[in-house]
Amino acid sequence: xxxxxxxxxxxxxxxxxxxxxxxxxxxxxxxxxxxxxxxxxxxxxxxxxxxxxxxxxxxxxxxxxxxxxxxxxxxxxxxxxxxxxxxxxxxxxxxxxxxxxxxxxxxxxxxxxxxxxxxxxxxxxxxxxxxxxxxxxxxxxxxxxxxxxxxxx
Amino acid sequence: xxxxxxxxxxxxxxxxxxxxxxxxxxxxxxxxxxxxxxxxxxxxxxxxxxxxxxxxxxxxxxxxxxxxxxxxxxxxxxxxxxxxxxxxxxxxxxxxxxxxxxxxxxxxxxxxxxxxxxxxxxxxxxxxxxxxxxxxxxxxxxxxxxxxxxxxxxxxxxxxxxxxxxxxxxxxxxxxxxxxxxxxxxxxxxxxxxxxxxxxxxxxxxxxxxxxxxxxxxxxxxxxxxxxxxxxxxxxxxxxxxxxxxxxxxxxxxxxxxxxxxxxxxxxxxxxxxxxxxxxxxxxxxxxxxxxxxxxxxxxxxxxxxxxxxxxxxxxxxxxxxxxxxxxxxxxxxxxxxxxxxxxxxxxxxxxxxxxxxxxxxxxxxxxxxxxxxxxxxxxxxxxxxxxxxxxxxxxxxxxxxxxxxxxxxxxxxxxxxxxxxxxxxxxxxxxxxxxxxxxxxxxxxxxxxxxxxxxxxxxxxxxxxxxxxxxxxxxxxxxxxxxxxxxxxxxxxxxxxxxxxxxxxxxxxxxxxxxxxxxxxxxxxxxxxxxxxxxxxxxxxxxxxxxxxxxxxxxxxxxxxxxxxxxxxxxxxxxxxxxxxxxxxxxxxxxxxxxxxxxxxxxxxxxxxxxxxxxxxxxxxxxxxxxxxxxxxxxxxxxxxxxxxxxxxxxxxxxxxxxxxxxx
Numbered sequence: 154x155x156x157x158x159x160x161x162x163x164x165x166x167x168x169x170x171x172x173x174x175x176x177x178x179x180x181x182x183x184x185x186x187x188x189x190x191x192x193x194x195x196x197x198x199x200x201x202x203x204x205x206x207x208x209x210x211x212x213x214x215x216x217x218x219x220x221x222x223x224x225x226x227x228x229x230x231x232x233x234x235x236x237x238x239x240x241x242x243x244x245x246x247x248x249x250x251x252x253x254x255x256x257x258x259x260x261x262x263x264x265x266x267x268x269x270x271x272x273x274x275x276x277x278x279x280x281x282x283x284x285x286x287x288x289x290x291x292x293x294x295x296x297x298x299x300x301x302x303x304x305x306x
Numbered sequence: 307x308x309x310x311x312x313x314x315x316x317x318x319x320x321x322x323x324x325x326x327x328x329x330x331x332x333x334x335x336x337x338x339x340x341x342x343x344x345x346x347x348x349x350x351x352x353x354x355x356x357x358x359x360x361x362x363x364x365x366x367x368x369x370x371x372x373x374x375x376x377x378x379x380x381x382x383x384x385x386x387x388x389x390x391x392x393x394x395x396x397x398x399x400x401x402x403x404x405x406x407x408x409x410x411x412x413x414x415x416x417x418x419x420x421x422x423x424x425x426x427x428x429x430x431x432x433x434x435x436x437x438x439x440x441x442x443x444x445x446x447x448x449x450x451x452x453x454x455x456x457x458x459x460x461x462x463x464x465x466x467x468x469x470x471x472x473x474x475x476x477x478x479x480x481x482x483x484x485x486x487x488x489x490x491x492x493x494x495x496x497x498x499x500x501x502x503x504x505x506x507x508x509x510x511x512x513x514x515x516x517x518x519x520x521x522x523x524x525x526x527x528x529x530x531x532x533x534x535x536x537x538x539x540x541x542x543x544x545x546x547x548x549x550x551x552x553x554x555x556x557x558x559x560x561x562x563x564x565x566x567x568x569x570x571x572x573x574x575x576x577x578x579x580x581x582x583x584x585x586x587x588x589x590x591x592x593x594x595x596x597x598x599x600x601x602x603x604x605x606x607x608x609x610x611x612x613x614x615x616x617x618x619x620x621x622x623x624x625x626x627x628x629x630x631x632x633x634x635x636x637x638x639x640x641x642x643x644x645x646x647x648x649x650x651x652x653x654x655x656x657x658x659x660x661x662x663x664x665x666x667x668x669x670x671x672x673x674x675x676x677x678x679x680x681x682x683x684x685x686x687x688x689x690x691x692x693x694x695x696x697x698x699x700x701x702x703x704x705x706x707x708x709x710x711x712x713x714x715x716x717x718x719x720x721x722x723x724x725x726x727x728x729x730x731x732x733x734x735x736x737x738x739x740x741x742x743x744x745x746x747x748x749x750x751x752x753x754x755x756x757x758x759x760x761x762x763x764x765x766x767x768x769x770x771x772x773x774x775x776x777x778x779x780x781x782x783x784x785x786x787x788x789x790x791x792x793x794x795x796x797x798x799x800x801x802x803x804x805x806x807x808x809x810x811x812x813x814x815x816x817x818x819x820x821x822x823x824x825x826x827x828x829x830x831x832x833x834x835x836x837x838x839x840x841x842x843x844x845x846x847x848x849x850x851x852x853x854x855x856x857x858x859x860x861x862x863x864x865x866x867x868x869x870x871x872x873x874x875x876x877x878x879x880x881x882x883x884x885x886x887x888x889x890x891x892x893x894x895x896x897x898x899x900x901x902x903x904x905x906x907x908x909x910x911x912x913x914x915x916x917x918x919x920x921x922x923x924x925x926x927x928x929x930x931x932x933x934x935x936x937x938x939x940x941x942x943x944x945x946x947x948x949x950x951x952x953x954x955x956x957x958x959x960x961x962x963x964x965x966x967x968x969x970x971x
Binding site: 245 | 666
């Protein structure tokens with residue numbers, strides 16, 4: 154929802170206007186290509202806004218990126234090539250889906266590593282418990298007395 | 307005068323909290339009944355004092371006392387009364403005060419309700435709760451005093467951020483806060499249990515209602531925030547994986563894990579150390595969330611009045627609290643010996659699996675939220691982590707979770723049979739497969755994703771429904787027997803089934819609103835029409851109006867189907883002159899199966915009243931909010947379980963015994 158702040162910033166620049174995303178005038182004539190452009194725009198960050206996607210933002214740079222994406226698609230690039238071209242010009246910061254590379258390994262593999270570690274821990278825990286008697290230890294005298302107090306209350 | 311009274315009350319609360327914390331912790335350590343007996347009254351007094359301070363600030367807002375800097379900065383005399391009240395927590399200082407009120411009042415409630423606790427445990431719980439209050443009261447008094455005066459007093463205020471002038475704001479933060487602050491009680495109980503070196507089923511029972519209150523409120527708070535984003539922000543989205551949204555999701559995941567693992571402690575006296583860890587995680591991640599929001603470390607709309615100096619202090623608080631709790635945990639966790647054993651195929655194992663999956667999900671959300679900071683600090687690179695990342699990680703984990711959910715409910719405690727569980731789930735499998743097949747036929751686009759989502763949702767709903775049906779012997783017993791069983795079924799079992807069902811509905815709603823959504827964006831002039839999902843939207847007229855503290859232009863759109871007019875939508879664009887901000891108010895036609903959503907956009911050259919119009923058709927989105935509400939209902943039903951009202955045990959003694967027997971069956 155940081156887009157709100159971004160929106161406020163955009164409004165300050167553009168005067169009073171509410172946010173809107175894809176300008177009808179920008180659209181590609183081919184619906185399939187336009188749909189691809191929309192999907193790609195959703196994976197790109199508007200660079201001057203806080204957390205808004207290029208698809209939603211009203212900022213000039215977002216509009217420029219929308220145009221760049223559409224030009225590339227019209228020129229015959231596939232989705233990956235478009236993303237690479239954007240990253241080349243604007244840096245990885247523009248990609249809302251971080252690249253799968255050595256630097257971002259923890260990000261991509263981490264959750265599944267936690268899952269594997271958790272599974273390992275769970276197996277150990279379950280094994281250890283399967284060896285225990287099913288019934289818990291009998292109550293101590295103190296607990297018995299407390300139980301009696303509660304029951305008599 | 308009342309403002310100074312509020313300020314004094316806050317200072318006094320700080321002193322009383324020190325007494326509460328010292329008498330509780332030291333008293334329990336020294337086994338001094340006199341010292342320990344002070345903790346309860348101190349906690350109640352502290353709760354009363356912070357409430358008084360809060361009421362005094364609210365009074366300053368209602369009276370538009372602009373000599374108070376906080377009121378001047380966030381209010382305006384022309385603002386409607388409801389936003390004068392909500393404005394109290396629509397800013398940094400006021401929201402910190404609300405946080406403190408929740409903390410203090412919860413401490414006071416623990417002191418009032420949990421009188422039967424063993425004296426040292428009670429003293430330690432109140433002591434730890436008091437210590438948290440001391441920290442936050444100090445933070446509030448020394449860095450974020452809401453009662454600061456201005457001289458000379460300005461004539462009028464600067465108004466509240468217009469985006470926050472919305473009924474959604476009035477109630478979203480209090481529930482969210484009750485949720486995240488509510489986990490402080492579980493935290494206090496966890497730390498107190500470590501100090502006592504003792505965790506047992508009784509402990510789990512005492513913590514349960516508090517955890518449930520927090521979980522239920524947090525679920526409601528997140529749901530309201532999501533609903534607010536849906537209709538106020540004008541993108542038709544409901545969740546943006548914004549750092550601050552994530553900051554509330556992380557404690558929710560930890561709290562959900564805690565609820566499930568605490569059930570194992572309660573029923574089987576095992577999984578103790580892990581449960582304590584979850585109790586610590588739920589609250590420390592809440593504090594971390596507050597830190598993230600307040601520091602402006604991660605940019606977000608919620609970062610009103612963020613200030614790095616305050617952020618640093620909160621970070622120190624957060625590190626001390628987490629570090630202290632984890633150190634204690636490392637020292638004491640090994641002393642917690644497991645009680646009863648269980649077979650590898652059992653409810654216990656299913657709940658362990660639930661916790662492993664939730665932890666992986668929690669890790670994904672946390673690492674995604676903080677990765678941009680790590681990458682910048684360690685690699686000097688600026689990277690972004692957005693929805694495409696979260697969706698890719700969260701979907702597979704949620705699928706596993708969904709499968710485990712319905713299976714787990716069919717596994718009895720101690721020793722279960724997978725084959726028997728699978729046999730009982732035959733109906734759920736059949737309905738799920740049928741629903742997926744129907745989806746394959748009906749879904750126009752993204753068939754695979756639609757089938758996966760619908761399959762998950764239906765499987766969870768069916769699993770929950772089947773759980774209740776089997777327990778009530780529906781289909782095998784007569785109506786009288788079913789009714790008798792329905793009455794005898796513990797409320798906690800009803801609550802669990804309802805909450806699970808709610809999640810299933812929510813998942814189906816997500817599929818509807820994200821996968822099956824239709825969208826039109828057009829430049830329209832009055833008289834023109836667009837088609838969307840079989841409906842015709844006709845732009846009829848545009849009006850300008852002056853209302854309270856804003857100016858607005860309202861578009862009127864006729865909704866028609868097959869040439870017949872069936873409704874009208876009036877989206878607005880507002881301009882708040884004092885705050886110099888514009889907002890969009892989407893108009894939504896809410897129906898059980900589909901929403902039509904219209905947003906009025908910028909002017910265009912095509913004509914004086916030409917506007918960019920965005921229209922959406924969101925099928926099944928009501929299931930999203932409805933599902934969240936059903937989850938909340940599950941929490942509420944579970945809370946009414948008489949077995950957990952240990953305060954009045956005599957009347958409930960007999961049913962409690964049978965209730966346990968039913969649950970253990």
